[in-house]
Amino acid sequence: MIEITEKAATYIKSKSDIGFRLTVKSSGCNGFKYEWAVADQFLESDIVVEKDNAKVFIDKMTYLYVQDSTIDLETSSFSSTLKIINPQVKNTCGCGESFSF
Numbered sequence: 001m002i003e004i005t006e007k008a009a010t011y012i013k014s015k016s017d018i019g020f021r022l023t024v025k026s027s028g029c030n031g032f033k034y035e036w037a038v039a040d041q042f043l044e045s046d047i048v049v050e051k052d053n054a055k056v057f058i059d060k061m062t063y064l065y066v067q068d069s070t071i072d073l074e075t076s077s078f079s080s081t082l083k084i085i086n087p088q089v090k091n092t093c094g095c096g097e098s099f100s101f
Contacts, residue, residue: 019055
């Protein structure tokens with residue numbers, strides 16, 4: 001199961017009427033990275049994670065990598081970013097962009 005925090009749900013709803021799409025891509029110095037995109041459609045094969053009408057669409061392969069994670073909002077003085085808190089991640093790179101299992 002994937003949890004969406006209240007802060008993340010509020011952010012998702014403020015940025016998109018449909019929701020966000022989350023994928024895991026092979027990239028970076030540690031092997032993988034998360035990619036977020038505003039969703040433009042729902043696919044029949046998507047797994048939908050929802051909280052308070054905020055939706056995140058995840059393909060089945062990505063879901064294997066992010067199950068049991070929490071989607072949260074990280075804010076700073078200059079920006080807000082959706083962040084995955086994933087207990088399966090073993091290592092991250094220095095900049096925090098890529099990770100390995």
